Amino acid sequence: MSITVKGLVKHYGRTRVLDGLDLVVTPGVTGLLGPNGAGKTTLLRCLATTLAPDSGTVDVLGLDPGDRLQRTALRRRLGYLPQDPGHYPHFTAFDLVDYVAILKEITDRRERHREVRRVLAEVGLSDQARVRARKLSGGMRQRLALAQALLGEPDVLILDEPTVGLDPEQRMRFRALVSKVGESRTVLLSTHQTEDVAALCERVVTVDEGRVVFDGTPGELAATAAGRVWLSERPPAGPHLFWRTADGRYQTLGDRPEEGVPAEPGVEDGYLLLLGDRGRAAAA
Ligand SMILES: Nc1ncnc2c1ncn2[C@@H]1O[C@H](COP(=O)(O)OP(=O)(O)OP(=O)(O)O)[C@@H](O)[C@H]1O
Ligand SMILES: [Mg+2]
Structure with missing residues (x-):
């Protein structure tokens, strides 16, 4: 099991956004579908250690994000693409990814730069490495955020609406990239594109009102x-x-x-x- 979630509850004020959610995710590519406001981002943030749930348990790679030391260990093995990735507009694409690589503790400069070039190539941004983030198109910025998530070949990749804004060619490229990662590791991605799920995911989980309402293969759905x-x-x-x-x-x-x-x-x-x-x- 890569991810096990039991009885997850999260409130914002009096709104119960996660309502005792249970989920098990195994290696491969799993897609998360659900209407706006269903709780997908809230769930993914709890898994990516950027949000603490009110109650329930989360286990990712045998580690508990609620425990400070285990959380740090988990962050080293986790890649996360948030739904609204922030950007430092004056950084170049290369410097931005390099900065995140430093935070990810890839300390050897040469090794780190090699890794930065690798992930930029994976998302097709090698030619834009020296371009400032603010000058990139929306889809390119989305790919730059994806490059950061791929740093260090994480064992678990959590992607919140990764295909938003991608043109058809880049979407194909993204599918190829993610299915390659999914051959040996765990990818959990949210999307509103049912074609992405049909083309890419071995498993689909549907969330509605903070609970899992379907869990099976795309064919079964x-x-x-x-x-x-x-x-x-x-x-x-x-x-x-x-x-x-x-x-x-x-x-x-x-x-x-x-x-x-x-x-x-x-x-x-x-x-x-x-x-x-x-x-x-x-x-x-
Ligand atoms: N920081 C916050 N403060 C208050 N309410 C929030 C906050 N974040 C999310 N919510 C509320 O929690 C609910 C679930 O939001 P969430 O972002 O998890 O949904 P989602 O399934 O990701 O939706 P979408 O498909 O629109 O991205 C929504 O009703 C939202 O308004
Ligand atoms: Mg969301």
Whole structure:
């Protein structure tokens, strides 16, 4: 087990953001899906040792982030890409990553510079090494933050919405990079892109209202929508959840609309129906 979380609770004021969350993460790539405000960032921050939970237990690589010494040991083996990485606008890309490498205690200068060049190359920023952070595009800044997370080949990589702002080519590159890391180590990433989950993750965990509401393979999440995905030439009548697809047909989720023919379910269909069913259950 790389990560074991039991009964995690976190409040902000009177709002219960994590509601007794249980989770086990094994090596490989695991995707975290969930609506805005579900508690994904809060969970990832508890794992990345930047936030202390109110109660519950967290074990990452056999270490307890609540214990000062173990927390330091854990930080040496952890890479973390926060959802809103801050930047020092006047630092160059190289100096910024080098600064983090110093904090990561890579003390030998030559070795450290080699490592900085390696991670910049991994995210395709070798040509921008001497460019100041403020002059980089949004997607490049996101990749620069990812480079920092990759420093020192961490055993556990925690990535909060790593694909936001990446162009399609960089997104492919990111998938290749992360699946390579996932062959031997543990990657836990949050995303709103169900295509990322389908293409990249062996496992998908869905969080809603501070709890895990689904845990399985992307195929299993898609399969939960079996028999509830429909295509029709015309928009369905009545209160259906539907949208117009690129080929001009209408895709409907849930009960069969008039003229609807069954369609192959995808990860997004499973996810939307899962949340939709939960909404119905809460309203009933
Ligand atoms: N520092 C904070 N102070 C007060 N409330 C907070 C704070 N951080 C998060 N929250 C609240 O906690 C809840 C969960 O936030 P969190 O950022 O964990 O959600 P998320 O699943 O990451 O959402 P998103 O998909 O939008 O990133 C939200 O209701 C949010 O408003
Ligand atoms: Mg978030």
